[in-house]
Amino acid sequence: MIGRKYVDEIISKVEKRNFGEEEFLNAIKEVLNSLVPVFNKHPEYIEEGILERIVEPERQIFFRVPWIDDNGKVQVNRGFRVQFNSAIGPYKGGLRFHPSVNQSIIKFLGFEQTFKNSLTGLPIGGGKGGSDFDPKGKSDREVMRFCQSFMAELYKHIGLDTDVPAGDIGVGAREIGYMYGYYKKIKNANDQGVLTGKGLAYGGSLVRKEATGYGLVYFTEKMLSDNNLSFKDKTVVISGSGNVAIYACEKANELGAKVVALSDSNGYIYDENGINLDIIKQIKEVNRGRIKEYLDYVPNAKYTEGFRGIWEIKCDIALPCATQGEINKEAAEILIKNGIKVVSEGANMPTDLDAIELLQKSGVMFGPAKAANAGGVACSALEMSQNSSRLSWDFEEVDSKLKDIMVNIYINSKNAAQEYGEPGNILMGANIAGFIKVAEAMMSQGIV
Numbered sequence: 165m166i167g168r169k170y171v172d173e174i175i176s177k178v179e180k181r182n183f184g185e186e187e188f189l190n191a192i193k194e195v196l197n198s199l200v201p202v203f204n205k206h207p208e209y210i211e212e213g214i215l216e217r218i219v220e221p222e223r224q225i226f227f228r229v230p231w232i233d234d235n236g237k238v239q240v241n242r243g244f245r246v247q248f249n250s251a252i253g254p255y256k257g258g259l260r261f262h263p264s265v266n267q268s269i270i271k272f273l274g275f276e277q278t279f280k281n282s283l284t285g286l287p288i289g290g291g292k293g294g295s296d297f298d299p300k301g302k303s304d305r306e307v308m309r310f311c312q313s314f315m316a317e318l319y320k321h322i323g324l325d326t327d328v329p330a331g332d333i334g335v336g337a338r339e340i341g342y343m344y345g346y347y348k349k350i351k352n353a354n355d356q357g358v359l360t361g362k363g364l365a366y367g368g369s370l371v372r373k374e375a376t377g378y379g380l381v382y383f384t385e386k387m388l389s390d391n392n393l394s395f396k397d398k399t400v401v402i403s404g405s406g407n408v409a410i411y412a413c414e415k416a417n418e419l420g421a422k423v424v425a426l427s428d429s430n431g432y433i434y435d436e437n438g439i440n441l442d443i444i445k446q447i448k449e450v451n452r453g454r455i456k457e458y459l460d461y462v463p464n465a466k467y468t469e470g471f472r473g474i475w476e477i478k479c480d481i482a483l484p485c486a487t488q489g490e491i492n493k494e495a496a497e498i499l500i501k502n503g504i505k506v507v508s509e510g511a512n513m514p515t516d517l518d519a520i521e522l523l524q525k526s527g528v529m530f531g532p533a534k535a536a537n538a539g540g541v542a543c544s545a546l547e548m549s550q551n552s553s554r555l556s557w558d559f560e561e562v563d564s565k566l567k568d569i570m571v572n573i574y575i576n577s578k579n580a581a582q583e584y585g586e587p588g589n590i591l592m593g594a595n596i597a598g599f600i601k602v603a604e605a606m607m608s609q610g611i612v
């Protein structure tokens with residue numbers, strides 16, 4: 165009972181101190197509630213104030229990002245970097261450029277990232293950043309000017325051994341390229357390992373582009389095989405059509421599944437013959453277009469306005485890969501009614517707490533984001549290793565390391581769930597396994 169009391173006390177303090185930060189508070193509740201048995205077994209963590217410290221970011225940087233648009237008008241966005249926890253290594257986590265970005269979202273992502281990074285088994289701490297800038301509809305020159313202004317402040321706070329950002333929503337190879345170019349100019353240093361997700365010509369790693377989507381499918385494949393199932397001949401629905409969704413779709417297809425739907429923030433497409441991914445890559449990666457343009461190439465497919473209805477499509481496996489808050493309780497009820505077997509999260513926190521509870525109670529296998537989508541950051545850490553050794557590994561080598569990491573994350577999460585009394589609860593196991601390594605490192609390093 166000591167664990168329950170401690171967790172309740174901390175949740176109530178966090179609620180008061182971070183009033184109104186809904187996403188951050190949800191992430192805190194999801195993680196802390198599953199740690200209760202850990203504190204029952206390890207009261208020494210309570211004495212050392214581990215939770216009090218772990219819920220508070222080590223440092224938060226908020227800054228003004230002024231830039232000039234193509235009409236010569238001054239625009240101002242807000243920049244964020246939250247350096248959450250460095251107990252096991254330099255802060256590491258993506259940058260998100262999306263109009264919805266605010267303090268709560270960046271803090272929730274940084275908090276989650278701490279445990280995700282710990283789960284990879286690699287020496288990386290947790291951080292996250294971004295801006296409320298929307299790259300959609302902007303010219304390349306506007307995006308470049310924004311990225312340069314963003315980096316003109318961010319460079320003061322990052323470094324090879326302190327903080328290594330990467331991409332996330334709205335930040336892909338183009339944005340990373342502009343930010344790296346400007347960092348190099350103002351620092352006069354070829355610190356390639358200061359950003360990951362770089363282009364292959366200047367220190368990027370093979371497989372980084374595919375890593376989150378492939379990793380999600382490797383993790384889910386292991387979860388399926390552990391339950392005598394596989395991707396073969398399964399019908400899959402994937403939300404989003406960005407970096408994570410596209411490469412999850414590619415790997416699921418390779419394993420014999422049929423992906424029948426993808427979405428963007430305007431709506432979703434359904435193709436009963438299976439989505440043609442070459443067309444999607446042309447629309448999204450080359451043209452930067454909208455998902456409904458798929459119908460220009462495949463007139464028999466269907467397009468529906470609004471992205472939430474995608475979960476009404478009957479499928480065996482759902483991979484939410486767009487953003488937070490995609491699957492609520494009502495969507496979960498529909499998925500269950502339609503016989504869903506697995507929900508595995510490519511996006512961060514796409515399933516809300518009520519929906520997770522319902523899915524788990526109904527016996528649906530659930531792959532939580534911090535475990536299932538850790539492939540991106542794991543591959544980023546492999547990119548950092550290649551940068552510091554000035555070597556490049558081939559595709560097969562990086563891919564096989566990625567697969568091993570994803571399988572190990574599944575096994576470690578499963579074992580932790582078993583050890584702490586909830587066999588099969590991979591969400592709880594992932595939280596516990598991720599937490600214990602960070603807590604042990606913090607215990608060894610004193611009160612800092």
Ligand code: NDP
Pocket residue numbers: 262264331332333334335376404405406407408409427428429430471485486487488510511512537538540541
């Ligand atoms: P992208 O920007 O490449 O793609 C995001 C996709 O999600 C787009 O299809 C976008 O549609 C859609 N989307 C974004 N915001 C919303 C919204 N509010 N409502 C509906 N749809 C939305 O991002 P990524 O693929 O990189 O990231 C997707 C998710 O995966 C995020 O949660 C991210 O944090 C997570 N993630 C990403 C990693 C990575 O390596 N990239 C690593 C780990 C997690 P539209 O184009 O219309 O905006």
